[in-house]
Amino acid sequence: MVEFPQAGFVPNPTPIERLDRLSDALGVDLWVKRDDLAGPSFGGNKTRQLDFYLGAALAQECDTILITGAVQSNFVRTAAALAAKLGMRTIVQLEARVPVQDELYQSSGNVLLNQLLGAEVILYPEGEDEAGADAALRARAEEERAKGSRPYVIPLALGNPPLGALGYVDAAKEIIDQKSDFDFVAVASGSGLTHAGLLSGFHARGFAGRVVGSCVRRDAVQQRVRIRTVLDDIEALTPATKHVPSELISIWDGALDPGYGQIGPAAFSAMTMMGQNEGLVLDPVYTAKVFAAIPALVGSGEIAKGSRVLFVHTGGLASFFAYQTDLKRMLGVD
Numbered sequence: 001m002v003e004f005p006q007a008g009f010v011p012n013p014t015p016i017e018r019l020d021r022l023s024d025a026l027g028v029d030l031w032v033k034r035d036d037l038a039g040p041s042f043g044g045n046k047t048r049q050l051d052f053y054l055g056a057a058l059a060q061e062c063d064t065i066l067i068t069g070a071v072q073s074n075f076v077r078t079a080a081a082l083a084a085k086l087g088m089r090t091i092v093q094l095e096a097r098v099p100v101q102d103e104l105y106q107s108s109g110n111v112l113l114n115q116l117l118g119a120e121v122i123l124y125p126e127g128e129d130e131a132g133a134d135a136a137l138r139a140r141a142e143e144e145r146a147k148g149s150r151p152y153v154i155p156l157a158l159g160n161p162p163l164g165a166l167g168y169v170d171a172a173k174e175i176i177d178q179k180s181d182f183d184f185v186a187v188a189s190g191s192g193l194t195h196a197g198l199l200s201g202f203h204a205r206g207f208a209g210r211v212v213g214s215c216v217r218r219d220a221v222q223q224r225v226r227i228r229t230v231l232d233d234i235e236a237l238t239p240a241t242k243h244v245p246s247e248l249i250s251i252w253d254g255a256l257d258p259g260y261g262q263i264g265p266a267a268f269s270a271m272t273m274m275g276q277n278e279g280l281v282l283d284p285v286y287t288a289k290v291f292a293a294i295p296a297l298v299g300s301g302e303i304a305k306g307s308r309v310l311f312v313h314t315g316g317l318a319s320f321f322a323y324q325t326d327l328k329r330m331l332g333v334d
């Protein structure tokens with residue numbers, strides 16, 4: 001019996017590649033997990049997460065997906081792409097979460113892709129009200145049901161079964177099967193489904209490396225509480241996982257400033273360092289803030305020289321050009 005139906009979008013194992021020039025520059029053995037290559041429409045970590053939500057939607061014979069996120073959310077854009085491939089409609093709700101009025105932020109990148117992919121876009125005026133955003137989505141789902149559709153809501157707030165985390169419980173096994181000797185893994189910690197899923201999957205398999213979640217939305221104190229909650233919810237959801245002790249939760253928030261969806265100097269410097277040494281592009285909202293942790297923690301000695309380090313590239317590239325006003329200013333090219 002399949003306990004959790006999946007929609008079939010999990011990619012073949014994404015590559016783990018060595019970053020030779022940055023390894024030399026930082027004095028560590030640095031690798032990247034290319035989950036930016038996972039799935040269609042610019043890919044990213046949401047493909048593995050959505051595989052479980054869309055699997056549930058298919059099992060329940062739903063025809064309309066409702067999902068909420070920030071204006072430049074990769075989650076909603078990936079949902080629109082995968083739902084299109086399943087012949088389902090998508091209603092995406094965009095929350096005013098980032099205090100940016102820039103025209104490109106509001107209309108380019110993921111917003112334009114949602115439109116191209118055929119999603120209906122609705123707006124939610126708050127950005128820090130996860131329960132309210134979910135309630136608005138559920139209200140809309142009821143309207144759809146009354147009109148004869150079969151809606152499936154993908155909720156955002158804590159307290160819902162963390163189905164998406166199962167994608168990263170499985171990805172932990174994929175990583176171990178590819179290369180198991182990492183001392184240190186750096187990954188984004190936003191909703192926490194990726195971070196907690198990896199932690200849980202690694203722990204269940206006895207992986208000894210340390211996993212550090214880099215904050216993209218909340219500070220380290222708040223994010224630690226959130227990750228504990230998501231870990232407990234994963235444990236409640238599936239007996240295939242083991243209890244993860246709180247000592248294994250490591251959080252770094254040194255590149256969070258100035259806040260969610262905004263680029264500060266640490267994130268910008270991570271983008272130029274990665275681009276100019278390895279030709280690999282990071283996104284300003286998530287992966288720049290994750291990669292920034294590695295030089296910072298090597299500098300502070302928390303990552304010892306010579307360590308084997310894995311940077312998990314979770315994608316996000318669809319938002320790159322939506323941030324071009326900031327990026328041009330920081331590059332000094334405008």
Ligand SMILES: *Cc1c(COP(=O)(O)O)cnc(C)c1O
Binds near residue numbers: 046190195
């Ligand atoms: C959503 C997202 C994250 C954060 O993942 P969570 O599971 O929400 O913590 C990281 N990177 C990218 C590119 C994302 O879109």
